[in-house]
Amino acid sequence: MSFxxxxxxxxxxxxxxxxxxxxxxxHTDYNDGFVLPTPLxxxxxxxxxxxxxxxxGYAENFGETRSRSxxxxxxxxxxxxxxxxxxxxxxxxxxxxxxxxxxxxxxxMGAGLSSSxxxxxxxxxxxxxxxxxxxxxxxxALLAQxxxxxxxxxxxxxxxxxxxxxxQPGQALFLDTxxxxxxxxxxxxxxxxxxxxxxxxxxxxEAGYNERRSQCEEAARLLGVKALRDVGLERxxxxxxxxxxxxxxxxxxxxxxxxxxxGVTALRSGDIRRFGExxxxxxxxxxxxYEVSIPALDRLVDLAMQNGAAGARLTGAGFGxxxxxxxxxxxxxxxxxGLSRGYPxxxxx
Ligand code: GLA
Numbered sequence: 001m002s003f004x005x006x007x008x009x010x011x012x013x014x015x016x017x018x019x020x021x022x023x024x025x026x027h028t029d030y031n032d033g034f035v036l037p038t039p040l041x042x043x044x045x046x047x048x049x050x051x052x053x054x055x056x057g058y059a060e061n062f063g064e065t066r067s068r069s070x071x072x073x074x075x076x077x078x079x080x081x082x083x084x085x086x087x088x089x090x091x092x093x094x095x096x097x098x099x100x101x102x103x104x105x106x107x108x109m110g111a112g113l114s115s116s117x118x119x120x121x122x123x124x125x126x127x128x129x130x131x132x133x134x135x136x137x138x139x140x141a142l143l144a145q146x147x148x149x150x151x152x153x154x155x156x157x158x159x160x161x162x163x164x165x166x167x168q169p170g171q172a173l174f175l176d177t178x179x180x181x182x183x184x185x186x187x188x189x190x191x192x193x194x195x196x197x198x199x200x201x202x203x204x205x206e207a208g209y210n211e212r213r214s215q216c217e218e219a220a221r222l223l224g225v226k227a228l229r230d231v232g233l234e235r236x237x238x239x240x241x242x243x244x245x246x247x248x249x250x251x252x253x254x255x256x257x258x259x260x261x262x263g264v265t266a267l268r269s270g271d272i273r274r275f276g277e278x279x280x281x282x283x284x285x286x287x288x289x290y291e292v293s294i295p296a297l298d299r300l301v302d303l304a305m306q307n308g309a310a311g312a313r314l315t316g317a318g319f320g321x322x323x324x325x326x327x328x329x330x331x332x333x334x335x336x337x338g339l340s341r342g343y344p345x346x347x348x349x
Contacts, residue, residue, distance in 0.1 A: 003047040003102040006058045006065070011047035011102060015125035018043050019107035020114045020163035021195050021324050022315045023172055024275075024282055025260040027290055029157030031216050031253045032178040032229035034260035036185075037159055038193060039167035040349070044105040044118040048126035051098040055083045060104040070098055074151055081116060084151030085123040088143045094133050101126070108349055111197045112316020116152075117160035120144035138180060141165040154206060155213065174264050178229055185264055188272050191310070192332050194325045195349035196339060198296040202320035208292060209317050212249060219250035228253040245291070252289040256282060276311025276326055283313035283323075292318030300343055307331075307338030322349065 003011040018039040025035035056067040057079050066079040070090075074080050082101050089096045101123065107115040124140045124147075127133065135143070141161040149155050158177050167173045171184040187193065219242055220228050223235070231239060231254050239250045259278045266274040283301050287293035297314040300323045304312035308331035315324040327335045339346045 001060060003049070003058075006102055007049065007100060009049065012049045013126055013129040014045065014047040015122050015129060016043040016045045017118045017121035017125060017164045018167065019118045020160055020167060021193060021322075022159065022163075023193070023324060023326075024263045024278060024313075025159075025256060026282060026286055026313075026315070027212060027216075027292070027317070028229075028253055028256050028260070029159040029177040030155075030213055031220070031257075032227035033253060033257040035159045035163075035175050035177060036172050036260050036263060037163035037167065037175075038172045038187060039163060039169060040107065040113060040195070041169065042106040042108070042113075042349075044103065044107055044115065044122045046119075046122040046126040047102040048123075048130050049100045050130060051100045054098045055079065055086055055101075056099075057082050057101040057103060060102070061109075074153065080152050081119045081147070082123050084147035085120055085127060085144070087151050088147040089124070089127060089133065092143065094131065096127060096131055096133075099127060099130065108197060108322075108347075110201050110321070111349070112202065112314075112318070112321030113195065113349065114160040114164060114316070116148060116154075117144060117164045120147055121161060121164040137165045138162075155210065172264075172267065174260070178227070183264075185267050188267065188270065188275075188326070190329055191272065192327050192329050194304075194309070194327045194332065194335065195315070195322050196300055196304070196325065197322040197347040197349055198294075198300055198320065198343075199345045199347055200294060200296045200320040202317065205317055205319040208319050212290065212292065215246055215249045216253060219246040222246065223250070229257065233258055248289040248291075252285045255285055255289075272310050272326065276309070279311030279313045279324075279326065280305065286314055286318060290318075294318070294320060296320075296343070297323055300339065300346065301325075303339045303342040304335070306342075307335045309335060
């Protein structure tokens with residue numbers, strides 16, 4: 001199937017955007033902190049054509065066409081992501097009268113690998129080309145996040161959209177989510193960024209995510225700062241004295257920010273052993289302090305460490321989804337075999 005088969009004419013433009021995996025810096029982006037994601041070699045492809053007053057889409061993955069008029073709001077389906085992109089551009093004052101889209105995605109869904117951000121960024125890129133909009137990649141990321149937060153209704157941070165929009169293959173995107181300044185840091189040669197999906201769908205993820213967000217805001221308020229980003233390790237005693245569970249939640253964020261900074265130094269100096277230790281420390285912190293892991297992810301991380309990984313951790317919001325591990329390339333087959341034996345449902349992304 002193609003745009004032409006489905007809609008009877010060739011599309012005017014096409015665009016694509018990748019999913020991402022986060023190496024370090026989890027649940028820090030909505031605390032104005034640091035993150036270190038890298039794009040995946042899997043993309044969402046959007047072909048687009050002009051349409052007046054309507055949004056129409058065909059999702060190849062679902063074999064389904066959906067359509068709505070511009071003034072119909074959110075419907076709780078996948079077309080919301082496309083409609084949200086049109087909505088956000090119109091809200092920002094751009095002349096975008098509608099659109100017809102053909103969508104195909106290679107990014108696994110529901111695994112914490114940012115299939116939503118890939119779809120939003122690809123759609124906005126297609127609309128940028130279609131209507132010749134003067135938008136740079138940072139603006140695209142911000143608009144994508146706004147579409148997801150305000151139209152789709154999930155209050156995410158900025159990491160996923162920035163990674164999808166600005167990430168480069170073979171490089172980690174070291175991003176300060178407060179200033180949006182970023183640097184590209186080369187990934188270590190000879191290592192594979194292995195992504196293993198637990199095949200456990202993320203349950204209660206949205207409720208858990210929002211609850212963690214509110215707890216962080218409350219902790220920041222009690223500590224008298226704008227965001228937990230403003231608290232350094234030197235205030236750890238004070239942080240730990242916060243009422244439970246705020247103390248542990250804040251401790252995760254503060255130590256995680258420090259791990260990203262140290263991780264970037266380790267990557268730059270080729271100290272993969274230290275980077276791996278930081279990944280594992282991040283997982284433990286997410287498990288014990290932030291409480292967003294599940295037994296399947298803990299098991300996969302243990303198996304990864306027993307089967308040659310330099311480091312491993314859950315990646316994305318948690319509550320299910322995938323782990324990321326840094327594995328020497330020559331160990332990867334052994335790693336896969338070991339994980340499959342210990343956790344037969346594992347899917348190697
Ligand atoms: C999801 C959100 C991101 C980020 C991560 C947790 O992927 O979309 O903004 O908060 O969870 O690090």
